[in-house]
Amino acid sequence: MRSPYTNTTRKGGKPTKLQKLVKLTVYLGAISISLAAIATIVSFIRSEDDTATKITLPHGPLSELTHIEAFTQAYLSVNCNAALLANTQTIRVTGHMVNGDNRQAFSLIKKRPDRMLFTIDRGSHDMTFGVSGGTVWRRIRAPQHEDLFALIEGKEAEAWLGQRRFFDRIISATQGEGSLTAIEIADWKSADCLKIRTLDTEGAAVDILVDPQTMYPIAELETMTDGTLKQTVFSDYRDVGGMPLPFKMESSQNGEAKSRIILDAAALNTGVLSKLFDVPESLLDNE
Numbered sequence: 013m014r015s016p017y018t019n020t021t022r023k024g025g026k027p028t029k030l031q032k033l034v035k036l037t038v039y040l041g042a043i044s045i046s047l048a049a050i051a052t053i054v055s056f057i058r059s060e061d062d063t064a065t066k067i068t069l070p071h072g073p074l075s076e077l078t079h080i081e082a083f084t085q086a087y088l089s090v091n092c093n094a095a096l097l098a099n100t101q102t103i104r105v106t107g108h109m110v111n112g113d114n115r116q117a118f119s120l121i122k123k124r125p126d127r128m129l130f131t132i133d134r135g136s137h138d139m140t141f142g143v144s145g146g147t148v149w150r151r152i153r154a155p156q157h158e159d160l161f162a163l164i165e166g167k168e169a170e171a172w173l174g175q176r177r178f179f180d181r182i183i184s185a186t187q188g189e190g191s192l193t194a195i196e197i198a199d200w201k202s203a204d205c206l207k208i209r210t211l212d213t214e215g216a217a218v219d220i221l222v223d224p225q226t227m228y229p230i231a232e233l234e235t236m237t238d239g240t241l242k243q244t245v246f247s248d249y250r251d252v253g254g255m256p257l258p259f260k261m262e263s264s265q266n267g268e269a270k271s272r273i274i275l276d277a278a279a280l281n282t283g284v285l286s287k288l289f290d291v292p293e294s295l296l297d298n299e
Contacts, residue, residue: 107275253280
């Protein structure tokens, strides 16, 4: 009888299902604690003489929001005020990853500053990826089988380490994890938005479009190493403990739909024990 674990091995040099899963989960970077989705399209369109920059918005004139200091103050006031920034330590979300006709349930727990636990239901077994600091490990659990553990290294590990960031890219930059390099007025579906250019701690550049009416991120745009454009669009935002969080994220690459992430529930500060993220002892014994 074929083992339920065989779909994690390489066959004939082709990408395995596990590798495809890792690639799909790269899009989970959007599930940071204070990411939010666009509520409504901005109700005005920029005029030919650019008078839109003079329109007073809830958080100040559009032209003023292109200044990093003014933008940062407005963004944090909506997405993560000082009290929440200081007191929020964990986030737990559950939902589904949808890729074509394939729909898989998942749960994600993050704990500041750099711990993460992601579990996906593969049908015959559950697969969990843990991140603790700079170490990535995997556990496969199936009925009537002993748990299988492995350390994850190389490119696979890099993909997971990129997801351990607790806050979104903009908030992280204000905390010294990366930087905001420029802000300009841009266009999203014929409406004005703000394009925030960011650099993470590894030097990766990502543009984030923000709705100036709500100060919620609309989309993330990233040019990949192969030259293709990855776009993640956020929508259906909801208040979670005082923070806006998108409950729907849709990713595409060069215009081709890749995946959807739909959250079912989310909560902050649920009392997660640090021990849950620890590297399994059996892996430490093998080092």
